[in-house]
Structures are given as C-alpha cells and as structure tokens.
Amino acid sequence: VTTAPVSRSARTRAREEITREIKAAARRQLVELGAGDLSLRAVARELGMASSAVYRYFATRDELLTALIVDAYDAIGEAAEQAESSVDRTAFLERWLATATAVRSWAVENRREYELIFGSPVPGYAAPQVTVDPAARIPLLLVGIVRDSLVGTVTGTGASRERARHAEPPEAVQADLAALGRILELDVPPALLAEMLMAWTALIGSISFELFGHLVGSVTDYDAYFRYQMTEVGSRLGLSR
Amino acid sequence: VTTAPVSRSARTRAREEITREIKAAARRQLVELGAGDLSLRAVARELGMASSAVYRYFATRDELLTALIVDAYDAIGEAAEQAESSVDRTAFLERWLATATAVRSWAVENRREYELIFGSPVPGYAAPQVTVDPAARIPLLLVGIVRDSLVGTVTGTGASRERARHAEPPEAVQADLAALGRILELDVPPALLAEMLMAWTALIGSISFELFGHLVGSVTDYDAYFRYQMTEVGSRLGLSR
DNA sequence: TGTACATCAGTGAACGCGCGTTCACTGATGTAC
DNA sequence: TGTACATCAGTGAACGCGCGTTCACTGATGTAC
Numbered sequence: 001v002t003t004a005p006v007s008r009s010a011r012t013r014a015r016e017e018i019t020r021e022i023k024a025a026a027r028r029q030l031v032e033l034g035a036g037d038l039s040l041r042a043v044a045r046e047l048g049m050a051s052s053a054v055y056r057y058f059a060t061r062d063e064l065l066t067a068l069i070v071d072a073y074d075a076i077g078e079a080a081e082q083a084e085s086s087v088d089r090t091a092f093l094e095r096w097l098a099t100a101t102a103v104r105s106w107a108v109e110n111r112r113e114y115e116l117i118f119g120s121p122v123p124g125y126a127a128p129q130v131t132v133d134p135a136a137r138i139p140l141l142l143v144g145i146v147r148d149s150l151v152g153t154v155t156g157t158g159a160s161r162e163r164a165r166h167a168e169p170p171e172a173v174q175a176d177l178a179a180l181g182r183i184l185e186l187d188v189p190p191a192l193l194a195e196m197l198m199a200w201t202a203l204i205g206s207i208s209f210e211l212f213g214h215l216v217g218s219v220t221d222y223d224a225y226f227r228y229q230m231t232e233v234g235s236r237l238g239l240s241r
Numbered sequence: 242v243t244t245a246p247v248s249r250s251a252r253t254r255a256r257e258e259i260t261r262e263i264k265a266a267a268r269r270q271l272v273e274l275g276a277g278d279l280s281l282r283a284v285a286r287e288l289g290m291a292s293s294a295v296y297r298y299f300a301t302r303d304e305l306l307t308a309l310i311v312d313a314y315d316a317i318g319e320a321a322e323q324a325e326s327s328v329d330r331t332a333f334l335e336r337w338l339a340t341a342t343a344v345r346s347w348a349v350e351n352r353r354e355y356e357l358i359f360g361s362p363v364p365g366y367a368a369p370q371v372t373v374d375p376a377a378r379i380p381l382l383l384v385g386i387v388r389d390s391l392v393g394t395v396t397g398t399g400a401s402r403e404r405a406r407h408a409e410p411p412e413a414v415q416a417d418l419a420a421l422g423r424i425l426e427l428d429v430p431p432a433l434l435a436e437m438l439m440a441w442t443a444l445i446g447s448i449s450f451e452l453f454g455h456l457v458g459s460v461t462d463y464d465a466y467f468r469y470q471m472t473e474v475g476s477r478l479g480l481s482r
Numbered sequence: 483t484g485t486a487c488a489t490c491a492g493t494g495a496a497c498g499c500g501c502g503t504t505c506a507c508t509g510a511t512g513t514a515c
Numbered sequence: 516t517g518t519a520c521a522t523c524a525g526t527g528a529a530c531g532c533g534c535g536t537t538c539a540c541t542g543a544t545g546t547a548c
Contacts (some may be wrong), residue, residue, distance in 0.1 A: 011490075011544060018491090034364030036277035041534060052537080053492045061535065119361025121453060123275030132458075167472065172465035180459050197459060198443075198470055204455070205446015206439075212362060214445070217373075218421050218438060224413035229439055231408065252511060252523075259524090282501065293504080294525045302502065 019057050021047060023071065026064055030112045035065065035122050062125055069131055072113040077137030079106040084141050092149040093231070093240035099141050100203050100230040107207045114211065118204050139200050143184055146196055149239055150188065166191035192238070199233045206230075260298050262288060264312065267305055271353045276306065276363050303366055306357075310372055313354040318378030320347040325382050333390040334472070334481035340382050341444050341471040348448045355452065359445050380441050384425055387437055390480055391429065407432035433479070440474045447471075 008016075025046045029038050040061050044051040058064040083102030087095045107114040117135070121127070169177060169190050177190040177197075186193070206229055209215055210222055219225045234240065249257075266287045270279050281302050285292040299305040324343030328336045348355040358376070362368070410418060410431050418431045418438075427434070447470055450456055451463055460466045475481065 009545070014491085014544095034277075034361075036275075037364065039534065040536090049491095050493050051535085052494080055536075056491055115361035118453070118455075120275075120356035123278065127454070135455075167469075167476070169469050170465050172462040173460075173469050176460050176462060176466065194466075194469065197456075198447075198473070201447055201450045201455075201470075202439075202443060205450065206442055208449060209442045209446065212359070213368070214359070214376075214442075215438075219414075219417050221413040221417060224411050225417065225435075228408075228410050228414050228435065229442075232439070235408070250512070255511095255524085280501065281503090290524095291526050292502085293527080296503075297524055 015057075022054060022057055022064070023067055026068055027071075027113070030068060030116065034112060035116050038065065040064065065122065065125060066128055066130065068113070069116055069127065070134055072110070072117050073131060073134035073137070075110070075113070076103060076106045076117070077134060079103070080138050080141055084145070089148065092145055093234045095145045095148075096142070096199075096234040096237070096239055097227065097230055099138070099145070100233075101227070103138060103203060104207050104210075104226055107211060111211060114207070118208055119212075138203075142196055142200060143186060145239070146188070146192070146237060147186060149237075166195060169194050195237055199237055202233050203230070256298075263295060263298055263305070264308055267309055268312075268354070271309060271357065275353060276309075276357050279306065281305065306363065306366060307369055307371065309354070310357055310368065311375055313351070313358050314372060314375035314378070316351070316354070317344060317347045317358070318375060320344070321379050321382055325386075330389065333386055334475045336386045336389075337383070337440075337475045337478070337480055338468065338471055340379070340386070341474075342468070344379060344444060345448050345451075345467055348452060352452060355448070359449055360453075379444075383437055383441060384427060386480070387429070387433070387478060388427060390478075407436060410435050436478055440478055443474050444471070 022043060025043045026038060028046070029042055038061070040054050040058075041051040043064075044054050054064075058067070080099050080102045083098045084095050087098045089095075107118075116122075168174075173194065174190050177193045180197075181187065181190075181193055206226060210219075210226070215222070215225075263284060266284045267279060269287070270283055279302070281295050281299075282292040284305075285295050295305075299308070321340050321343045324339045325336050328339045330336075348359075357363075409415075414435065415431050418434045421438075422428065422431075422434055447467060451460075451467070456463070456466075
C-alpha cells in the first residue's frame with residue numbers, strides 16, 4: 001500500500017499540464033476542421049511530439065473526443081451559471097433570459113464546440129456515461145428558476161399567478177413527467193413540467209436553427225429575435241407578466 | 242444549332258439511370274457512415290466501376306453531397322405535403338399535426354439524411370443556392386395552413402378567433418417580420434408571423450432534440466410527447482380551441 | 483543519504499489502410515453529310 | 516442508307532497525401548530499502 005503524495009510530484013504536474021495542452025490543441029483543430037476531421041497525428045504535430053506519445057494520455061481518438069465533449073458541456077454550463085447567478089434572485093424572467101442569452105453567446109463564440117454537443121452526433125461515436133452530469137447543468141438552472149418562482153408565488157414575492165393555462169398532457173406523457181418530477185424533486189403540475197422541457201428544447205432548438213443557417217433570409221437581427229423568443233418562452237413558464 | 246431529340250437517346254437514358262444509381266449508393270453510404278465519411282471511391286466500388294468514372298457524373302465530392310441534400314429536402318417536403326393534403330381543409334390544427342408528424346416520421350426513418358439537412362453543417366461545405374427552394378417546402382405548408390385558417394375566421398368556417406395574445410415583437414424584429422410578410426404575401430399581425438417562425442423552429446428543434454439524444458432519461462413515449470408539444474404549438478398559432 | 487529497481491513519458495519506424503483527383507487511353511454511341 | 520468524325524463513358528495507373536494504432540527502445544523520474 002502506497003500513501004498518496006501530499007504534493008503532486010513533478011511527473012504528475014507535467015502529466016496534467018500536457019493533458020491540458022493536448023486538449024487545447026485538439027480544441028483548436030476542432031474549431032478549424034470540425035469533429036469528424038479531428039486527428040491525433042495533427043494534434044501531436046502541433047505540440048511537436050511523436051504521434052505515438054499522445055497515446056500515453058488518451059488511449060484512443062474517441063477518448064480525446066469525449067474529453068472535449070465533457071469540457072464543452074462544463075464550459076457552457078459554467079457560462080450559464082455565471083450569468084444567471086448575477087441577476088436579482090426575485091427577477092425570475094430576467095434570470096431565465098440571462099441564462100438563455102449566456103448559452104447563446106457561448107454557442108456563437110464557440111460554434112464547433114456547440115456543434116459537438118448539440119449538433120448531429122459524430123457517427124460511430126457513442127457518448128459515454130461521463131457526459132451525463134455536465135450535460136445537466138443548464139436544465140438544472142431552469143429547474144432552480146422555476147422552483148424559486150413558485151415559492152415566490154406562495155409568499156407573494158412577485159411571480160405571476162396568472163400562469164398561462166395549458167392543455168393537460170395526455171396520459172402517456174403524464175407518466176414520463178411524473179417520473180421526471182420525482183428525479184428533480186420538483187412538485188409542480190405536469191403541464192408546467194412539460195413546459196419546462198419545451199423551454200429547454202426551444203432554447204437549444206432556436207440557437208441551432210440560427211447557427212445552422214435555417215433563419216438566413218428570414219431574420220437579420222438575431223439578437224433581438226432570440227430575446228423576444230425567449231421572453232415568450234419565459235412567460236409561458238409563468239415567470240412574469 | 243442542334244434540335245433537342247424528342248425521345249431521349251440511349252446515352253441520355255443511361256446517364257440518368259447511372260446518376261440515380263450513384264446517388265442511391267451514396268445514400269446507402271450516408272446511412273452507414275454519416276456525411277463526413279462519404280467517399281467517392283467507396284461509391285464507385287459498390288457500383289463496380291472505376292473511381293474515376295464517377296467524375297463523369299459529379300465533378301467533385303461536394304457536388305454529390307449537394308445532390309443528396311437537395312434530394313433529402315425534396316423527400317421530406319414531399320412526405321409532408323402528402324400527409325397534409327389528405328386532411329380535411331378546414332381542420333387547421335389537424336393539418337398542422339399531420340405535417341409535423343409526417344416530418345418527424347420521415348426524420349426517424351431517414352436519420353442520416355435528416356442530419357444532413359438539419360444537423361450541424363458539414364465542415365468545409367457551403368450549401369449552394371440550389372438548396373434554397375426545396376428547403377422552403379415545409380415552411381410554405383405552414384404558411385398555407387395559417388392563411389387558410391385566417392380566411393376561415395372571417396367566413397366563420399371554424400378557426401378560433403380567440404387566438405392567444407402575444408407580446409408585440411420589438412421594433413428590430415418587426416422590421417424583419419414585415420419584410421418576411423411581403424415575401425410570403427401574407428398579411429398578418431407581426432406577432433402571428435413571429436409565432437409561425439417559432440413553430441417552424443419548434444418543429445425541427447424538437448425532432449433534433451429527440452434524435453440527437455437530449456431527451457434520453459426524460460421522455461420515453463416520444464410519439465405522445467411530440468404530439469402534445471405540436472398541439473401546444475398549433476394552438477398558439479390559433480389553429481384551434 | 484545512497485543505491486537498485488520499477489515505473490513511466492516519449493521516440494521513431496512501421497503496418498495497413500483509405501482518400502480525392504488527374505491523365506492518357508480505348509471503345510461505344512451519336513451526328514452530319 | 517452508309518460513312519467519317521465528334522462526343523462521351525469508362526478504365527487503370529498514378530500522384531501525393533493523411534490517418535489510427537502498435538511496438539521495441541531509451542532515458543528520465545519515483546520508490547523502497
């Protein structure tokens with residue numbers, strides 16, 4: 001039995017640093033070429049090391065891809081959390097808008113990484129379990145906002161009690177929603193939970209539509225259109241008005 | 242000046258047939274490997290011809306890709322039009338649901354081709370102008386439904402006059418919408434036009450979310466959830482209730 | 483504190499593979515007189 | 516209707532390239548006594 005060293009050894013520190021450098025180089029490649037053309041050899045070349053050396057850090061190309069995916073989820077989640085946390089806690093709609101806007105800004109600035117996580121899956125690559133938690137950060141933000149807004153309603157802190165009236169979801173959907181509510185420990189009407197799922201879908205759907213070029217010719221002021229759209233979504237969640 | 246032959250020559254017929262065969266083989270490859278790994282050589286191999294022979298039909302790999310994209314847009318548009326046309330003209334919500342459902346079914350059955358047109362763009366490939374028209378078929382269906390529903394309102398054929406009340410779009414968005422309304426020759430309130438754009442976004446966004454795996458763990462009955470979601474979207478368009 | 487051994491990072495060559503595209507060519511089909 | 520020429524489809528070899536991964540190796544760092 002060996003005891004873990006108190007201070008990381010030179011070897012360990014070097015390992016961490018070089019791992020970071022490999023990921024950084026891979027990210028640069030990703031930006032230029034897209035995920036499909038990401039090449040271990042090119043990464044090694046950029047770092048001035050033998051291509052075989054990369055295998056000391058990532059056992060396979062897919063493992064490197066996975067690391068990039070996890071990083072991307074974390075980065076976009078982090079950006080969203082940062083933005084959301086700086087808004088007055090009782091301004092629910094604004095919290096949602098800050099979240100949505102931050103997500104979109106990150107996506108615009110990090111197109112390829114956004115595509116990596118929200119675009120079409122890389123063929124032949126199956127996302128492993130490790131990506132699940134970081135992927136949940138943004139939806140969990142939304143859960144937090146809605147949860148707070150409901151407490152707000154009860155104590156009268158300002159959330160709208162005139163929530164839009166929705167059709168009751170059909171039974172099959174209710175079952176899914178009930179299970180989801182239990183996982184999230186969120187006790188809300190099924191229609192509202194469904195609305196949250198749709199909000200999350202609308203957020204990503206809208207950003208993808210813009211980035212993938214399907215609004216070319218219809219919209220020119222993407223900022224304004226996006227904000228308007230997300231305001232509509234927010235008000236359907238009963239976050240204001 | 243040569244006159245066009247009345248009946249296509251053997252050569253012309255052969256050319257058309259082989260062009261079709263090349264596209265079919267390419268489509269098969271697409272299904273297996275995704276757009277990024279589509280290879281001219283592999284297509285030629287499958288057809289038992291020299292790889293150089295393919296160049297008599299498509300000057301470049303990208304040209305072949307473009308052909309597949311156009312075909313995909315046409316196929317999904319065709320499927321949608323078929324489904325929509327078989328619904329009672331005055332059942333506006335049902336027309337919308339038939340459209341949406343047909344689009345989703347086609348997407349589920351033709352995953353890769355769907356990804357080709359609605360997933361992340363193939364890096365290094367710029368969609369040429371020829372893809373614009375076929376891409377418009379589905380949104381134009383939606384325009385038709387809403388247009389008819391408005392006439393319905395006037396003549397009292399059954400469309401709801403209790404259209405959901407929307408916030409007025411901000412000015413920057415209004416400008417875009419006005420231009421869009423002129424192009425479509427559709428004279429409707431800006432908020433409704435915006436809602437149509439959002440419906441189109443929601444349709445594709447929802448299908449992509451499902452296909453790209455972002456609902457795994459939250460939804461199990463995709464059919465029911467999708468239908469519910471599109472019903473909500475439809476009612477926001479004032480198509481019923 | 484010094485030494486012997488184990489662990490690990492990195493090298494460079496090699497394996498086996500596939501790709502897009504070009505080019506000079508042969509032979510079949512189409513066209514003009 | 517028959518012949519001469521032009522057009523076109525398809526061949527096979529080649530160019531120049533890049534890829535992921537393995538393997539036997541050297542030399543530096545870490546560990547146990």
